[in-house]
Amino acid sequence: MNKTIFFAFLFIQNVIFAQSSERDLSSENWQFKNSKDNKWLPARVPGTVHQDLMNNKIIQDPFKDENEKKVQWIENEDWDYQTSFTISSKEVKNENVNLIFNGLDTFSEIYLNGKLLKKTDNMFRIWEIPVKQNLKVGDNLLQIKFKSAVNTGKEFAKKVPFTMPESPRSFVRKAQYQFGWDWGPRLVTAGIWKNIKLEFWNNAKFDNIKVEQKNLSTKRADLNIHTSILADREGKYTIVINDKPNQVQLKKGQNQIDIPFTIQNPKLWQPNGWGEAYLYDMKLSLQKDSKALSYKSLKLGLRTVELVQQKDEKGKSFYFKVNGNPLYIKGTNWIPADSFSPRITKEKYQKLIKDSKDANMNMIRIWGGGIYEDDEFYKACDENGILVWQDFMFAGSFYPADETFLNNVKEEVKDQVNRLQNHPSIALWCGNNEIDEAIVNWGYQKQFKYSKNDSIQVWKDYKKLFHDVIPNTLKENLTTDKNIYWPSSPSIGWGHKESLTEGDSHYWGVWWGEQPFEIYNEKVGRFMSEYGFQGMPTLETAKSMFSGTPDLNLQNTTIKAHEKHGRGWEIINEYMKRDYQTPTDFIKYNYVSQLLQARGMQIAIEAHRRSRPYNMGTLYWQLNDCWPVVSWSSIDYLGNWKAFHYQAKRSFEPLLISVSETTESYDIYCINDLLEDLQIDSKMELVDFDGKVLWGAGATSKLLANSAEKHLEIKKENFSKFDLSKTVLKIVVGSNSLKSEKLFFFKKPKDLKLPQPTITIKKLSPTEIEISTDVLAKDVYLIGDTHFSDNFFDLLPNTSRKINLTKPLEKIEVMSLWNTLKN
Template identity: 35%
Template sequence: MFLSHRLDITNLINVQREHVLEIEFDSALKRAREIKDSYPNHKWVGYNGEMARLGARKAQYHWGWDWGPLLMTAGIWKTARLEVYSVRIDDIRTEIQLSKDRQQATVMSFAQISSDTSTAYRAVFTLHSMGHEIERKLVSIDANGKAEANINISNPQLWWPNGYGPQTLYEISVSVIKDGEEHHQVSKKFGIRSVEVVRQLDKYGKSFFFRINGVDVFCGGSCWIPADSFLPRIPKDKYRQWVELMAAGRQVMIRVWGGGIYEDDSFYDACDEYGIIVWQDFMFACGNYPTWPAMLDSIRREAICNVRRLRHHPAIVLYAGNNEDYQVQEQIGLTYDYEDKNRDNWLKSDFPARYIYEELLPGVIAEESPGAFYHPGSPWGDGKPTSDPSLDCVDRYAVWHGTQEKYQIFDRLGGRFNSEFGMEAFPHLETVDYFVERQIDRFPQSQVMDFHNKAAGHERRIATYLEENLRTSTDLETYIHLTQVVQAEAMLYAYRGWRRQWGDNRRCGGALVWQLNDCWPTISWAIVDYFLSPKPSYYAIARALSPVAVGIQREHHDWSLSHIRPPETAKYNLWVASSVQEEVVATVELRFISINTGSEIRESIRHHDVHVTPNGTTDIVVDGIIDYVQYPEPHVLAARVWIGDRVISRDIDWPQPYKYLGLADRGLEVNESVGTDDECIIVVSAKKPVKCLTFEERDGVKLSNSALDVVPGDDQTVTITGLKAGDKALGWKFLGQ
């Protein structure tokens, strides 16, 4: 499935008759089972789907996953075409040499050319930027069909990640000419940037973060799965909509997960244009993959094919060998001696896939995309357990999976780079209505609902997090919102806490939620559902990733252990996180507001002329004290940051759990005013603190913000685009309503 094929049919063609291209496909499911039965000595172990999938180079999620259905496909899923030519450009690639001061760049371009004749052709290399020609070079083609040209650029325009600068793209074009006539032409766009993955020993272990163009980048983002179970029905503009959504949500990185596909060109093109940097897995996930010679040959050709296709994209900053295969090795007890560097021993062991990840794939990267960063796995322990938080990238699933810790301690559970973590939530009611056809099935625990959640134990885990935190309900619309509140809160605690650690010696280099999207209308960890409707968690993450973001959080008090013994005091921390490269001067305010009355129970604290550390964290209050004896009224801690006279960030910390709080009567006002034919403004105010005011998501309508916490004296505005005059106003709901 992951290979392109070129077949020479010259000798099969008769111009006097019609011809039919006929391709016969095996049943992937049956063929995979036959392959598995043919190799009984291999340990066919892993998780998700049946293990026969490990022997078929096909999208692994088609065998079913814990978020998607088993829908086996077969057939042509990409373009099939007939080419007639006398000369063609098979491939072009570029390698960039960028000076340390990034003031000079050399673009080294290479072309591989095929011809049916020995007639001398020549190649023209042309470099463009933003529609302007920079330089053109005419060169010879050698006897092996190779041509190359170097072009120097002074003061190159660099390519930057989202939020850090412009996404300047250059274009290299290669034309094959003879006697002044052009016979074939191919172009590719690329960016000029430097990428370093910083892995150095420090007081927390070994760092793992990205430095792009000399700037350290906190990689807040998401993991990506295929956007449909039936891939050919994803239009190119839908890929662009997904990437636009990420960019609007201030995300920086997307991880293309190893159980799906090497994505469509339009996906990577959009990432290039919007500055979404890509962590690209090779297509191996959750299993012990076999390595007989024909399989290794197929994998090598697959890797070469896709690296050649992808290597010009500036967005791609890392290739990873697999998803969680080293975890399979650990949990099942397969042989792995990190100190043994004898490749033959790897192939003879019961974990032969090590050869793929530590020999074959890095070799392909070195040959086809020299300089690209390769990582053996996601996660990868570098010889230590993959769960070791002092190492590289880790999957942080102690919340939801594993011991099912409270999400309020997410910040304590992280590693140096958190490449997977998540919390499930229902999609919006409109999406649920799409797959629930009968009124009798329209309740949270119906069989149809359960069928649309593939996660093992989802009933108990959703119930646990709801019961621990919220006043529950069986009303479907309310129940949906409650699950979304839990997911949004979990993401807030994760992103807010881990981003704070970025300023502490880069203790945390990034956070990629599992997952951004769905492949069908379903209940899952996705923060945006199948129909591109953002859940509240999407907006919570966007606020936590603001260029300058205030954070306020009181220490966690485990109510499940203390019950009726509330603490007499609690510590809290107030800080500002920044991804801005220059120092900014701000005012930081902290208010203490009664949940029951909306009044301020003590004098607010205001810090003036705060010099916010560039690209780091500025602590405002460390271990401040809340005295519950003196101030027993349950209250929120409401923080704001001003630059000049403009509020640029808010954060509100609530006493936990929400189920102990009465949140129904809030004095909420939602007022709409029309701005233009395509845009309107909503102004929100409240007399008492409001939790998670969520607006209706509607097709074609975009919100600048949602899932808001609102406190008295701090009106908030939401810009809505796509809502026409005369359209019904958007509905809304909040916790406790």
């Protein structure tokens, strides 16, 4: 038989065997009830108790109206789940049967046929239990009894001699955002939030596969495949990696087998913007006597990532070097895409990551108050060239460090690192979100009247957890030192001078400090891992807040309830007064609030990118939402792009033009994120709002790869005779392969003397339109039930813009900033 055909046949057999050795119990007929009740109701697994209560019409959707307030009782109750499943005589003949829970939320007791098998205490752990001796041919009863995480956490809190902030959430190993955040509701869930399966195996099975990249060059990649194998019988076995068999001797019990593997002339996995995120298929089969016993597959990306921190005259650098080249990081922060994470679909993960790629991003930070995301998230990042900054799930509080808690965290870290480390997208492991800062800056010790010994204990516990247990466990379970550990984000709080000279920085002088957007030009750190400003969601998402006919009114209590920051409306209004005329009409206010958010974030991102190489990364807060809400997101809960996401796409372009105003000049910067130099021609024109060119200049120069350079300087005296409230500076920069355009306005939007535009929409095809205008149209806003390839853009007369639609529309409404003026 042809070797290739034989291996393909063997591979198919392996897959069939591997699939038949597992059985998903999630699809069985599940029931649930309040532990106080007798009546069982139908349930769905994976799921949460809130979803099951909604499906049984016991509660109304907490995302609608003000229903969130009405469901708070759920967190204080205990909940029981059960199902019955049938085991055949053939299945029970397997030598080993394991019951595997990929996610139980959070405190539970697991019973099989009336016998207590395990107590669980961590939402983020995988629970694997041998159950062959507990199974019987015929019907088997599986029961899971969940205790209230809130009540359990309160009991833990009583054992600490001082008050812990955010108690009881910091005592329980579950998603911290469920306890409420300034962008999310309080919905503390319980339930079987990931799938359950029965695993049948004989002789031996793969436990885990880790791929170590020992050496990588253009000619070859030398790998070490670390296989963890559990054997029930000792003897000779074969491990086939792709088409290459390897004979191994296994002892009974746990075996660690390392197998060298080489790839000739390897293709590199490149981050978005630098090339293809190339992935290799790796298929591993464990065999004995030509019979397939166990099977694993993974996608492998070959790349190098290192975090570079070197002292310099201004502090210490903080940047990522990918495949040997410094990479300017452009991206965002991620929160869970739903308050009920089991209902986040693969399609939603893929769309949000693709939307990030389409906005020219190359990194997403998974924030530490959510969840270790579903495999589909990391798969999408691998495929789209998006690097991942992975926080461990700790955020904004103090955490205990007793032996039980630390051992629990250690197992959590092992489970998640073993699950995720083969993903080429993983670039950094980070201990927590804002806990160092919480201890040092937030004044909890004074608020809760800590003694000196109490404060010392908090810091000792912090060090033990984030500087000892987590990094040591990480090191024990990683195959390579190229995945880096960073104890806390930020490394230094935003009120301290050093926060802008070393490490990563969360800058919240804008929003929390209510400083003007322009302060972003001064407050630039080495790596900006958090900053942001709120904006309203799209009209479609605002309407989804209502169960009945939407009342789109800023005074409506439902609209107000979907803003979780205590002073959110007040802060938005204050900033809006500074830069815009404030509309009273809801639709216009919604539109201007989005423009306001986009304007602030544009100023921040461009200030960061102009400062390269001092600054080497900008991750804004935040990409997405977990429910319909006014928030810092650039994409709202329903997946619609806000004005900010369209602006992020422009601000993250690989070739960016940015204008910095000084007391005497307008400095024009060109930023090139590509790996090749560009020969660029630039053309500048001062244009009035009717399209008349008042002044012009041009230049030709070389723009170095991976650089930000001041390209031109225009003296303000050149424009002294013009009314700059009626003009715009148009800059076009281009090379043979790339072109970028910038419209720079000299005045704040509220101070522009805008003419009334007549905007024309020409239909080119069912899914393509062309937009044009007779005079300047500022911030053109296309409204319709479709996704527009561009929106919230400025348009000069005598120009046009082609826009693609994801689906045809009979009618498209359009407005511009002129429509919001108080004439």
